[in-house]
Amino acid sequence: MKVGIIGAGFVGAACAKSMLLRGSCDHIILNDIIPEKAKGLANDLSHGELLCPATRIEAGPISHLSGAQVVVITAGINERSGNAIDRNDKRGRLLLLPQNTAIYKDILPQLEDVAPEAVVLVVTDPPDALADVARLVMKNAKIVSAGTFLDSLRFRLQIAQRLDCHAASVDANVIGEHGTSQVYVWSSARVGGETVLSLAEGRELDPIRFRLEVEESVRHANIEIIEGTGASQHGIGIVTARLVEAMLRDERLVAPVGTYQTQYGVTLSLPSIIGSMGVSEVLIPTLEEPESLALTASAEALREALAGISQLLS
Numbered sequence: 001m002k003v004g005i006i007g008a009g010f011v012g013a014a015c016a017k018s019m020l021l022r023g024s025c026d027h028i029i030l031n032d033i034i035p036e037k038a039k040g041l042a043n044d045l046s047h048g049e050l051l052c053p054a055t056r057i058e059a060g061p062i063s064h065l066s067g068a069q070v071v072v073i074t075a076g077i078n079e080r081s082g083n084a085i086d087r088n089d090k091r092g093r094l095l096l097l098p099q100n101t102a103i104y105k106d107i108l109p110q111l112e113d114v115a116p117e118a119v120v121l122v123v124t125d126p127p128d129a130l131a132d133v134a135r136l137v138m139k140n141a142k143i144v145s146a147g148t149f150l151d152s153l154r155f156r157l158q159i160a161q162r163l164d165c166h167a168a169s170v171d172a173n174v175i176g177e178h179g180t181s182q183v184y185v186w187s188s189a190r191v192g193g194e195t196v197l198s199l200a201e202g203r204e205l206d207p208i209r210f211r212l213e214v215e216e217s218v219r220h221a222n223i224e225i226i227e228g229t230g231a232s233q234h235g236i237g238i239v240t241a242r243l244v245e246a247m248l249r250d251e252r253l254v255a256p257v258g259t260y261q262t263q264y265g266v267t268l269s270l271p272s273i274i275g276s277m278g279v280s281e282v283l284i285p286t287l288e289e290p291e292s293l294a295l296t297a298s299a300e301a302l303r304e305a306l307a308g309i310s311q312l313l314s
Contacts, residue, residue: 001025004065008032014237019027021051062110076100076124092180093126094305108137119278131267142278145258147269148174158214176298184296250276264299
């Protein structure tokens with residue numbers, strides 16, 4: 001089970017470390033535009049390799065990704081270096097799209113030549129729009145965006161902290177864009193079969209304030225992390241490892257990840273069945289009207305961002 005990671009920066013390193021510790025696969029190839037960077041990361045991680053589930057980790061050019069079942073792309077500028085950490089800027093991560101599209105246009109043709117059968121897991125921000133870039137360049141590839149899986153985990157955590165329960169007991173999803181237009185599906189959010197909002201009212205929590213505080217905490221979680229540590233990396237690293245496992249093991253795990261949605265004309269996240277083919281089926285959730293309208297608006301934000309880089313793709 002061979003996995004490639006293109007990009008040996010903060011997020012690429014976190015993905016590789018998570019896969020190594022979890023035993024997600026048995027062979028990891030690290031690639032970076034600076035070969036010494038990938039080699040240094042591989043060397044560093046390999047020194048702890050013998051204390052982890054059996055995994056071989058090494059650095060190499062994109063040509064060494066031949067035969068990989070999954071290729072994770074984390075290459076690109078991050079939110080801090082791309083000045084995308086202003087809470088008041090509704091564009092959020094979409095500000096990074098032009099520069100990271102240029103980087104992807106260099107990577108993707110090379111990847112298509114050596115690993116045309118691999119599932120391509122797009123993690124670089126903004127992952128949904130970049131998944132569309134990958135879809136347009138690699139026309140026959142299986143493209144998946146890490147999407148709102150991490151946002152959904154953050155959503156569940158924020159709810160659990162306020163309801164004083166374990167986050168794994170919360171069933172709640174964020175859909176749409178992995179960004180400021182993301183949609184919080186409160187209508188189906190539950191703990192033990194009871195709606196989250198009913199539980200909040202039962203604890204005498206103001207439902208409007210409850211929702212606003214949770215949404216604000218989730219929407220800007222990445223910025224808070226960046227302000228504290230310089231980079232948001234470890235959460236997405238663990239999420240990426242889990243997605244890789246689901247693909248390699250053909251688990252049919254259900255989680256909100258991004259694939260191209262014909263009805264919206266863009267890649268965005270909906271609950272999806274994840275396995276060896278990437279996403280085999282999308283499960284369309286039942287939404288209340290405000291949630292449905294918000295999802296349409298999220299898709300429109302993504303379409304506008306992609307229209308702004310159309311000249312880069314021609």
